[in-house]
Amino acid sequence: MSDFGEAIGTAVEGGLFAKAVGGSAKSDTPLEKGHFAEGQCLNCGTELLGAHCHKCGQKAHLHRTLGAFLHDLLHGALHFEGRTWKTLPKLAFKPGELTRRYIDGERARFVSPMALFLFSIFLMFAVFQFAGISAPTDLQGDTGADLTERASEGFQALEERLATVEKKLEDEDLAEVERTTLEAEQEELSQQISDLREAGENIPFLKEITAGEASTAPEPEVDEDGNTVIPLTKDADGPTMRMEESGVDWIDGALDKWRKNPGLMLYKLQTNFYKFSWLLIPLSIPFVWLLFAWRRKFKAYDHAIFVTYSLSFMTLLILTITMAGLAGVHEIFIFFASMLIPPIHIYKHLRGAYGLSRFSAIWRLGVLSVFIAIVLTIFLQLLLLLGAF
Known part of the structure; x- marks a missing residue:
């Protein structure tokens, strides 16, 4: 299920990126030094009248050279052109x-919000991977701890059974047949305990158990409402995540994956963030609409452009702050940049995009800050769900 979810995320992400920046062309028209010698549009066959086809919009004169390919690579993958420096x-x-x-129609002058958003996510992913910034992978599941507890319980059961058998053998009136059976059981239990102690010389956790040093498992911590607390403990091999069952099958299935391999689950969470980051756009639009529900002139399209450009800026800001931190910029500057730039930018964005007064922009900024926290919480829950299933 999780592989299917990842495939869907990758397909949608690639489709959006291709739709935002891509194009296509095909032809068997002869070449003249790498230039098509066409008199008709190579895409739709319409007679050319200018620099672009007046029917489909494709460029009139195309190039089939390595230089043209490199230009298309920079333009298609990074949208690296003059519009970028204007946007x-x-x-x-x-x-x-x-x-x-x-929104008012100046589209050719600026990079489209969706292309800019996908570019910013792609750039952040590339830089973070290059810099080695990723989710921690040294989290250990509680499988080892469970094994220790089970081994300890099993060893104690063997010792208790042996003690019971030896006590019965002390009875002088015991029947001969029963005594023979108990003596055979005593020998078998003694051999099993002896084998475990011998094996414990090479297995540290088993050595502690057979030497009587293993401690019993502590009772799970419970909060004021009676809910089991999920602690994050630390052992010699790194931090260890411990989770308790909830009693709901599908939730316990997800918790079991986190319990067994939390490092892998955190990595999948990070990967899903890149693949499904576009979900932040449809999640945010209804909340922005609520801020202007009584102002009919602002449509859902306006909010979509506002949200997408805003998310693009925040992604680029996170990338810039991260790179500044890696470059050795003092933490105080990183802190103030993180705290001050986002609200100031959103305030200016609201005022300019919707033509608001200072007061209207300020109170909407406050409400929007709460909405942002809600959207991020929903988005995180979706990522956890996608990663678990």
């Missing part, structure tokens, strides 16, 4: 103007 400064310093102008 990024506006996004950083005049986000409201950028959003409003794009």
